[in-house]
Each structure stands twice: as C-alpha cells, then as structure tokens.
Amino acid sequence: MLIEETGVAQADLPLEPFKAHLRMGSGFGTETVQEPVLAGFLRAAIAAIEARTGKALITRQFALTLPEWKDTQAQALPVGPVQGIVSVTVVSRDGPETMIEPQRYWLVRDMQVPLLKPSGAMLPYIPPQGSVEIVFEAGLGQSWGAVPADLQQAVLMLAAHYYEYRHETRLGDGCMPFGVSSLIERYRPLRIGLGARA
Template identity: 30%
Template sequence: MAVLVVTLPGPLVSLDEAKAHLRVTSDDENDSIEGYIAAACAWIDGPWGWLGRCIGKHVLEVRSNVFGGFSRLPLGPVQAIVSVQYVAADGVERTLDPAEYVLDDDAMDRAPGFAWPLLRGDPNGVRVRYEAGFVEVPKPVKQAVLLLVGQWFSVREAVNVGNIVTEPPFAVRALLGPYRIIRV
C-alpha cells in the first residue's frame, strides 16, 4: 500500500535549540544549521526515514480498492483520521461519515452497527487521509537530531578513511532504536 505525503511536518528541533547545542551565538551560520536540521529530520522521520514511522506531525493518505485494506494505518502513531473518501457502487465519490468508523490503535475499523458501503471497485477507490506522528517529539529523538546536526556542522565535507560507513553513529542509533519500526 503506497503512502502519500499530503503535509510534511515542521522541523523536529528549532534553530534556537540547534544553535544552543552547537554553542553558536551569531546568525552567520543560520542557513547551514537549518539545512542540517532539515537533512537530519528527513533522514530520521516519515515514510522514507530510518525509523520507518512518523515522529513529526504528518498528514498522510493511503489508498486501496477495499475498506478492509486499512486494518493498520502505516507510519503511526496515528493521531486522527482526517477523512475517508470512496467511489460508491454508483460511481459517485463520497465522504464517509466519521460516525461510521473508529480509530483504534492505529487501525481503522467499522463503528459498531455500521457496514462498509458498497464500492464500484476502482483500484484506488478508497482513500484514507490521516494525521500521524507524536503529539510531542520525544526527547531522545530530539537529541539524536542535535547529534547529527552537530556532526555535520563540525565535519562539513564527506570523509572516507578507507571504509564505507552505512550505519548511523552509535549514539544516534542508541537514542533512536526504541522508536524504530523494522518490517519483517
């Protein structure tokens, strides 16, 4: 199931937090620091991030040809379902009334007493838009972002000393490990 990003989150740490971590007091490096923050957040967070989940507040959309395809909405924690749209059997696009479904532990299911509507059968005829990410960015994740920003700020060029590094630094992995989702 493909996940579409409708809205990206803001940065996981602020420029002021990063500057305090780096002990930078002038504004001369702001653009570089903001770039490092954006790179660290993109590397960690969201559909393409190392964690395999959303940390910052994303608005995402998944599509399916059936309602049952959403037993678990990907990249949670899911905070809310924004909308559920579908192509009905008569070919008309409709929005499902929120009273007809429930969100339970990152899964969308029918509300008691309701049945899913009949569908025309379009390949992406059911679209669920939802908010995913933590209400507040966990402190270990913020610290990992700051460590990456600090590393990139102090070593501004690619370094190769005879080996290829494919893993993040140990401290970053240790901080992020509890939040990582590994698909099997």
C-alpha cells in the same frame, strides 16, 4: 502512496538548541547567516529518524492513497502515532468521490501499528480501478518541546553528524552514528520472523 500534506514549520525547527549543540559562537552579528543550512540538516535528520522509527516527531497531516484494502477488516497506517482520522474518501475510476461517514470506521491508537477498522463487518467497498484516500494526523507532539527528550537528542546528534560530514561523499563515515541508533531503538517497529512487522 503516502503524501505529507503539511510539513514541519520553520518555527518548529530547534535552530537555537542546534546552534548550542554545535557550540556556535554568538555576539558577532553573523548568528543567522548559517540558519538556512542548519535548518536543512535538521529537516534531513528529522526525516531520517522518522523513516527509521515509523513515527512522525511533530504532528502534521498525511494522506494515504490505496488501490485496495490490504485487509477489509483492518487497514494499517504507515506513520504513527495517529492522533485522528480527518477523512476517508473512496474515488471511483471515472473521478466521482464519496466521503465515508465517520460512524463507519474507527481508529485503533496503537503506537507501533495504528489501524483503521470498520464499525461494521468490513471497510467501505473500493470499486475496480478506483482508490481510497485516508487523511490523518500523526505525530508525537504538536511542537518541538513535546517531542520526547531522547528523540530530540537523537535529531540534534544526527543533524550535527550531517553538518560535520557535509562534504563527505563516501558511504561509511556519513552513515547514522551508533549513539543515534541507540537512542531511537526503542521507537523502532518490532519485527518478527522473516522481517515481518508485528
């Protein structure tokens, strides 16, 4: 289970660039009327692109809870690029929590598949019916300006597409445009064989 602990702040949303992209008029005293609507489409576009790429655009904190390690020698993290591990906590079935010392694990900073690895032979033991919570920070940049230009353009294009088709209920015209797919293609996880993630 992955939880986004800190969302994208309102101040980090590119509202003004989005208005310019939509060629919205200014100087009429009503420039802020649609801002909540525009912000909603921007958030939807960011979420869609993050889901397709497996990358957090703007750095924020996530918490991953697992009932067991997929591999006791390396645990893949579902969102990248990971900037740092905040904490690793083992929780027993009846509630007590044990925070694991940072010296017992380290982060493999891979753009596609970031890994939590043990400093010793294996990752900390998870008791039966217990769990482990990994809190980490992931993102391509601390602010919108630090996001790569092609991904910025993809977000604006997709948000504009959502805005244009906001009353569309059928599948097809409202799906992700080819131009957006082309811009995000190089950020998507590489898959080999029967859909396996490399």
